[in-house]
Amino acid sequence: MTHESKILSGLNDAQKEAVSHGPGPLLVLAGPGSGKTRVLTHRVAWLVTSGLARPEEILAVTFTNKAAVEMKQRIQNLLGGTGGVRAQTFHSACLYVLRRDSAKIGIDPKFTVVDEEARRELLVKVAKEFRLDPPDAAAAGKAISFAKNCLVGPDEFPKWAAEKTGEGSLLSQKMAEVVSGCGDAVPEVYAAYQEMLKKVNGLDFDDLLFEAVRLFRERPDVARKWAEIWKWVLVDEYQDTNRAQYEWLQLLVKKRRNVTAVGDPDQSIYGWRAADVENILRFKEHFPEAKVVALEKNYRSVPAVTSLADRLIQNNTRREKKTLIPVRPDGGEAQCLSFTNERAEAEFLAEKISALRGGQGLSWSDFAVLYRVNALSRTYEEALAKRGVPYVVVGSVGFWGRREIKDVLAHLRVVVNPRDVVSLRRVCLLQPGVGEATAAQVAALVLAGRPAAEVLSDVAGKPGIGKKARSSLIRLAKTLEVLETGIREKKPAAELCMYAAESTGYMAKLAKDRSEEGQERVANVGALVSAAAEIDASGGVAELLERAALASGDSDDGGGKDAVRLMTLHKAKGLEFHTVFLVAAEEGYLPHYQSSYGPALEEERRLCFVGATRAKDCLFVTWCRERTNWGRTAWNRPSRFLKEMGFEVNSYLETRRLSGTRWTDRIAAEL
DNA sequence: CGTACACTATTTTTT
DNA sequence: ATAGTGTACG
Numbered sequence: 267m268t269h270e271s272k273i274l275s276g277l278n279d280a281q282k283e284a285v286s287h288g289p290g291p292l293l294v295l296a297g298p299g300s301g302k303t304r305v306l307t308h309r310v311a312w313l314v315t316s317g318l319a320r321p322e323e324i325l326a327v328t329f330t331n332k333a334a335v336e337m338k339q340r341i342q343n344l345l346g347g348t349g350g351v352r353a354q355t356f357h358s359a360c361l362y363v364l365r366r367d368s369a370k371i372g373i374d375p376k377f378t379v380v381d382e383e384a385r386r387e388l389l390v391k392v393a394k395e396f397r398l399d400p401p402d403a404a405a406a407g408k409a410i411s412f413a414k415n416c417l418v419g420p421d422e423f424p425k426w427a428a429e430k431t432g433e434g435s436l437l438s439q440k441m442a443e444v445v446s447g448c449g450d451a452v453p454e455v456y457a458a459y460q461e462m463l464k465k466v467n468g469l470d471f472d473d474l475l476f477e478a479v480r481l482f483r484e485r486p487d488v489a490r491k492w493a494e495i496w497k498w499v500l501v502d503e504y505q506d507t508n509r510a511q512y513e514w515l516q517l518l519v520k521k522r523r524n525v526t527a528v529g530d531p532d533q534s535i536y537g538w539r540a541a542d543v544e545n546i547l548r549f550k551e552h553f554p555e556a557k558v559v560a561l562e563k564n565y566r567s568v569p570a571v572t573s574l575a576d577r578l579i580q581n582n583t584r585r586e587k588k589t590l591i592p593v594r595p596d597g598g599e600a601q602c603l604s605f606t607n608e609r610a611e612a613e614f615l616a617e618k619i620s621a622l623r624g625g626q627g628l629s630w631s632d633f634a635v636l637y638r639v640n641a642l643s644r645t646y647e648e649a650l651a652k653r654g655v656p657y658v659v660v661g662s663v664g665f666w667g668r669r670e671i672k673d674v675l676a677h678l679r680v681v682v683n684p685r686d687v688v689s690l691r692r693v694c695l696l697q698p699g700v701g702e703a704t705a706a707q708v709a710a711l712v713l714a715g716r717p718a719a720e721v722l723s724d725v726a727g728k729p730g731i732g733k734k735a736r737s738s739l740i741r742l743a744k745t746l747e748v749l750e751t752g753i754r755e756k757k758p759a760a761e762l763c764m765y766a767a768e769s770t771g772y773m774a775k776l777a778k779d780r781s782e783e784g785q786e787r788v789a790n791v792g793a794l795v796s797a798a799a800e801i802d803a804s805g806g807v808a809e810l811l812e813r814a815a816l817a818s819g820d821s822d823d824g825g826g827k828d829a830v831r832l833m834t835l836h837k838a839k840g841l842e843f844h845t846v847f848l849v850a851a852e853e854g855y856l857p858h859y860q861s862s863y864g865p866a867l868e869e870e871r872r873l874c875f876v877g878a879t880r881a882k883d884c885l886f887v888t889w890c891r892e893r894t895n896w897g898r899t900a901w902n903r904p905s906r907f908l909k910e911m912g913f914e915v916n917s918y919l920e921t922r923r924l925s926g927t928r929w930t931d932r933i934a935a936e937l
Numbered sequence: 938c939g940t941a942c943a944c945t946a947t948t949t950t951t952t
Numbered sequence: 953a954t955a956g957t958g959t960a961c962g
Contacts, residue, residue: 329952382951471952538950539952638950639950698938698939699938699939816952834949834950836949836950861950869950873950895953
């Protein structure tokens with residue numbers, strides 16, 4: 267067998283067709299559990315082994331860091347090394363381009379990537395000048411983010427917002443919500459916020475896409491250069507692309523047209539942050555010569571699960587007809603259960619997990635509890651803990667988002683981008699004796715164009731500065747100077763991290779806290795040094811900061827821990843579990859009350875679809891008549907999606923399975 | 938400037 | 953219920 271045919275063996279006909287498609291646009295419509303990632307990775311391997319592409323000519327784009335890592339690993343397994351194939355997120359691909367060419371559109375390539383936390387900080391500061399309070403600032407921030415994702419600048423904003431309203435799309439629905447939340451101050455705040463970003467030489471996440479598009483538009487020669495580098499582009503989760511991502515891709519592939527888009531319109535769940543399902547629905551219009559392959563066979567779930575998911579999604583109007591064809595034989599179960607309150611629901615689930623694990627020889631990590639909103643996790647956590655069931659809540663701040671990690675890295679940021687006063691402020695506030703007032707003084711002087719170390723020494727000498735503050739400012743100035751030389755001489759990032767943490771007294775401060783939390787912080791800084799050492803093997807400080815910025819929002823997924831996973835429906839996308847508990851299937855939660863009409867409702871339905879199709883063997887959809895949220899107890903109606911899935915829901919006592927092979931009535935027993 | 942305490946506003950999803 | 957903000961005092 268040739269290497270090439272080895273890559274095709276074991277694939278079904280549709281998969282083979284997609285994998286071995288030659289040049290030209292290809293759209294793969296891949297239902298849940300149909301081997302989407304498999305097709306993507308095998309296609310990359312096939313392109314290489316067939317000789318059509320060299321590895322370094324291939325760019326595979328994903329939405330999450332996790333998906334990018336997985337993709338890389340699987341390509342590596344197939345090819346025995348990635349050999350230069352780039353698999354990365356949209357944001358990191360754009361960042362890669364901008365670091366090299368941003369000067370061509372007037373952006374200093376040493377710019378800082380402003381993460382969510384820093385962004386909020388800047389927005390609040392800017393909004394204050396317009397007499398907006400923090401909630402209004404947040405609303406304005408949403409509108410700004412939305413606009414950037416739609417490639418709309420501050421000047422075009424008013425006209426665009428007016429046009430958008432009443433358009434009937436999900437995009438316009440979300441936009442209307444956002445704009446109504448903060449009134450007509452948005453354009454001014456937007457402009458001022460951009461001004462501020464420019465001052466500190468920072469780009470936020472949305473800017474990475476926005477500016478990458480601007481670069482390709484304003485400098486066709488640059489676009490051409492990158493199109494020659496990445497001759498083959500593959501996109502995962504295409505249904506989640508927004509306007510900016512779509513445009514960037516167009517500019518990249520318009521000449522060679524070697525674009526592979528893989529996705530499932532029924533799993534588009536990010537409309538609220540400007541993803542536009544139309545991108546995938548109109549692929550054929552954008553690329554008339556495109557080949558379209560549908561992967562409808564579902565290898566993941568038992569028929570009981572696929573059939574109810576299929577029934578549910580048929581209720582969406584704006585979709586292309588497509589079915590889920592189960593490959594697996596009958597078995598497993600899909601049930602709907604109701605409870606008087608969330609306590610009973612949580613107890614049931616904890617008990618059920620223990621029983622199933624023992625009975626079927628499963629691991630804790632074979633179970634997942636999925637809910638619509640994070641706030642719901644608490645009850646389930648308590649019940650699991652009470653029974654001694656190990657669990658992880660996927661969604662808590664991950665490593666790169668931890669305060670201590672960001673604190674240490676802020677020192678390096680200040681040196682790499684001398685105008686980064688956001689990081690400088692952070693670093694100053696860490697010093698004993700230094701507060702808001704002093705930090706602001708320092709920031710103002712640095713923005714006026716003076717080097718940070720010099721400013722710190724100067725401010726330290728000013729009257730009115732306390733003794734404690736004086737000595738710590740001087741110490742900080744020295745640290746920054748040393749880091750500066752260290753970076754110039756390309757010292758290892760690990761060494762510099764260690765130095766930053768130690769010489770500023772930060773480590774000592776952390777170590778003083780003897781609590782478990784405090785000790786964990788110390789350990790995390792140690793882990794940062796190790797991570798830096800790993801990165802030093804292939805890069806340096808720049809790479810470390812890059813990785814930290816882009817991963818700062820990543821949530822802790824529990825690693826390989828054998829524990830039940832608790833997470834939101836959004837976070838469950840792309841995952842699968844033996845048994846899934848889809849909890850709080852109640853009107854108000856699923857669909858969420860803020861999205862219970864119009865196009866947004868359809869997205870809620872897709873969300874429910876995504877949740878249900880995570881289950882391989884068992885699916886339990888549960889709802890409670892009564893739920894206590896923050897102090898208040900409310901009465902709930904069962905989710906309309908239950909009926910749509912085929913469950914008969916007459917009253918809370920009689921929730922039963924309508925059709926299917928097994929008819930179990932455990933409801934009475936549970937109540 | 939830093940801490941302690943009280944009050945209030947908050948809750949959808951996140952690269 | 954809780955986290956985050958604001959105020960008063962050392």
